[in-house]
Amino acid sequence: MDQQTAWQVVRTSYRCSADLQVLMKFLKERCSSEDYKSFAKAIATVIDTMNAQLVDRAVAIHPDIGRRIESDIEKFGHLT
Amino acid sequence: MARIAEEAILHEIKRSLRPDWRRFWKAGHENDRLYKLYERAERKFDPNQPRVPKGQPEGGQWTSDGEGDSQPVPLVPPRSQPDGDAVGVSAILAKAKQLAASGTTPYQRCLNLCFPILERALPFPGSDRNTFDFHKCMNACLGK
Numbered sequence: 001m002d003q004q005t006a007w008q009v010v011r012t013s014y015r016c017s018a019d020l021q022v023l024m025k026f027l028k029e030r031c032s033s034e035d036y037k038s039f040a041k042a043i044a045t046v047i048d049t050m051n052a053q054l055v056d057r058a059v060a061i062h063p064d065i066g067r068r069i070e071s072d073i074e075k076f077g078h079l080t
Numbered sequence: 081m082a083r084i085a086e087e088a089i090l091h092e093i094k095r096s097l098r099p100d101w102r103r104f105w106k107a108g109h110e111n112d113r114l115y116k117l118y119e120r121a122e123r124k125f126d127p128n129q130p131r132v133p134k135g136q137p138e139g140g141q142w143t144s145d146g147e148g149d150s151q152p153v154p155l156v157p158p159r160s161q162p163d164g165d166a167v168g169v170s171a172i173l174a175k176a177k178q179l180a181a182s183g184t185t186p187y188q189r190c191l192n193l194c195f196p197i198l199e200r201a202l203p204f205p206g207s208d209r210n211t212f213d214f215h216k217c218m219n220a221c222l223g224k
Contacts, residue, residue, distance in 0.1 A: 044195045055215065
């Protein structure tokens with residue numbers, strides 16, 4: 001896998017995580033505390049799975065991507 | 081013919097049956113045909129059935145010609161607790177499920193620890209800060 005493709009994997013994973021965090025906020029406003037907690041933990045598990053299975057995998061192939069993620073977060077607060 | 085074949089299988093099972101055979105059986109497969117055959121073979125066990133005397137090539141094997149010891153040594157002792165092993169495995173499985181459900185696995189503990197990061201208000205829409213910090217937290221907690 002080339003670095004550009006690996007970067008696309010990371011960006012997509014982060015975008016999905018962002019969408020799921022928006023969903024978490026939405027559920028917090030609309031659901032009972034019990035329902036929210038259950039779904040929020042499930043969402044956290046999904047986000048962690050994406051991080052472990054997609055982001056970490058891409059970084060393992062191209063360690064430069066790890067440095068780029070850190071740099072982007074420091075400079076811009078999001079991936080570019 | 082089928083009955084003869086089954087009796088032959090039962091005979092072979094009975095010859096090699098271990099008292100702890102249930103230990104080697106995968107939990108949840110107690111309705112398998114083979115499991116039933118093993119149970120049947122176990123029930124058919126007769127400690128008084130004559131056996132070839134010890135010290136001979138066929139020593140200890142079942143026999144029906146009356147040449148056995150007056151006090152035969154059973155190959156398979158009767159089970160004092162017929163379902164002891166099966167119950168033991170079930171209890172362990174139940175305990176493992178309880179532990180997993182109580183959130184005491186390392187993964188659950190890490191998730192509980194790091195999860196509040198995802199609940200933080202984002203500094204601006206589209207920020208990836210929470211995802212990044214959550215990722216770092218999980219990796220650190222899990223020792224990656």
